[in-house]
Amino acid sequence: MARRAARLATYDVQLSPEILARMREILPRVGEDVVASIIAEVPSYQDALAGPMGETIRTAVRVALGGFLSIVSGRTADVPAATPPALEGAYELGRGEARSGRTTEALLAAYRIGARVAWRELSTTAVKGGMKPEAMVEFAALVFAWIDEVSDASAAGHADELATTGRVQRQLMERLARRLLSGAPADVLDDAAERADWATPTTLSAVLLPKAQIGPVLAQVSPATLVLEDPPDLEDLTLLLVPDAHGHRRRVLLRTLEGRGATTGPAKPWREARVSFERARRARLAGLGSDTEQHLVELVLSADPEARADLRAQVLAPLADLRPATAEKLTETLRSWLLHQGRRDEVAADLFVHPQTVRYRMGQLRDVYGDRLDDPATLLALTVALG
Structure with missing residues (x-):
């Protein structure tokens, strides 16, 4: 704020008491003209100036114009005093515009229109009051430097509000995600979704x-x-x-x-x-x-590895008394036989053995399992265990 005030104080503009008095008289009308022009030329503001937000915008315009007149009064001491309220008002205006869903582009367009209208009215008043042509250049520079200051403050407020809103939104959505993973009740999830505006x-x-x-x-x-x-x-x-x-x-x-x-x-x-x-x-x-x-x-098959291991041990119990190498070959053959639905040639191709070998091994398996290899429940258990 101090640097901004010092920068504005460098402009050598001194208006006569008569010009200042006239500008103060037209200030309310200039403010209304600014607002009317913004409504007419920026589509997103056409329905924005009714209700509390409309009053906020009008107040910000009045404060900005009033702060400017304090600066051009010619008293350097007035600059630091006039600058903070106007810039703080512009900052809050930017935050409000972000909450209302209007973009930075729309906000800055409104400022450009406001600068044009204000300059037309203020310069006309200054000329009628006898301001010399050479002084008009410095006056114009100060007008637009002031507009730059307040528009920058509004843009900063807009950006900060979006950042804050975005951060809060992300936190609420993250909280919703965690509640989804925790298996929270439906009413809790619905409430979290509503809070996140999701x-x-x-x-x-x-x-x-x-x-x-x-x-x-x-x-x-x-x-x-x-x-x-x-x-x-x-x-x-x-x-x-x-x-x-x-x-x-x-x-x-x-x-x-x-x-x-x-x-x-x-x-x-x-x-x-x-x-x-x-x-x-x-x-x-x-x-x-x-x-x-x-x-x-x-x-x-991997949903409950311990249960599957127990099932495998249970269904392969008839092979437990055989030599380990034999039990391994028969287990491999039984698995392929189940997956290929007993088609001997396909089992042989899968195991890279002769079909006669498959027939011999299946004979061994029937010796140890007996009629259980024809039992659907046993076949299902074997398929799950060996799948």
């Missing part, structure tokens, strides 16, 4: 990928994507919960992620995003491919 989608798909890939991917997916760094058990990765990437949109998502080291879970109803995350996490830890839907069998 339009609830139909589905969410979990994507795990290296942190270095976040920027390029976020540029190509929905802006409503939830982002969570260092998800549980995966500290070197970032989790994205991508909205409505189901059906043909999943193919688009997978193409976007191709070559980026990502693991993508299934699309699930948005409140069940935890299911998608858990599947992607397990696939990632198991070293499976990028699309979990292509590895459902492996994921099912």
Whole structure:
């Protein structure tokens, strides 16, 4: 603020008391003319000047013009006193405009129009009051230097508000993501989504990928994507919960992620995003491919490794009394026989042995298993255990 005041004080402009008095008289009308011109020429302001925000804008215009007249009064001591209130008002105006959804471009366009209108009125008044032509140059420079100051303050307020709003928004969306992963009740999730001003989608798909890939991917997916760094058990990765990437949109998502080291879970109803995350996490830890839907069998079989180990030991108990090498060959043959549905030639090709060898080994297996190899329940248990 002090540097700005000092810079404005360097302009050698002294208006006569008569010109100053006249300018103060027309100040309310100049302010209204500025506002009217902004409404007429900047589309986003056409409906903006009613209600509290409209009064804020009018007040900011009056304060800015009043601060300028204090500066051109010719008293250097007035400059530091006049500058902070006007710039603080401009700063708050910029913040309010950001909250109202208007862009920096619209805000600065309003300032350009305001500068033009104010200069026309003030310069006309100065000429009528007898200001010399050579003094008009310095006067014009001061007018536009002042407009630069207040517009810069508004732009700073606009940027700070967006940064603050963005930071709060990110925090609320991150909180929502964590509650989704924790399996929070539906009412808690609904409340978190409402607080984050997040339009609830139909589905969410979990994507795990290296942190270095976040920027390029976020540029190509929905802006409503939830982002969570260092998800549980995966500290070197970032989790994205991508909205409505189901059906043909999943193919688009997978193409976007191709070559980026990502693991993508299934699309699930948005409140069940935890299911998608858990599947992607397990696939990632198991070293499976990028699309979990292509590895459902492996994921099912590895869902409870201890139970599967117990099942394997149980269904292979009839081979426990055989020599280890024999038991291993028979286990290998039994697995291939199950997967190829008993087609001897295909089993032989799979094991790189003669079909007669397959026949011999299956005879051994029937000796130890008996009729159980014809029992559907036993076949299912063997398939799961050996799959």
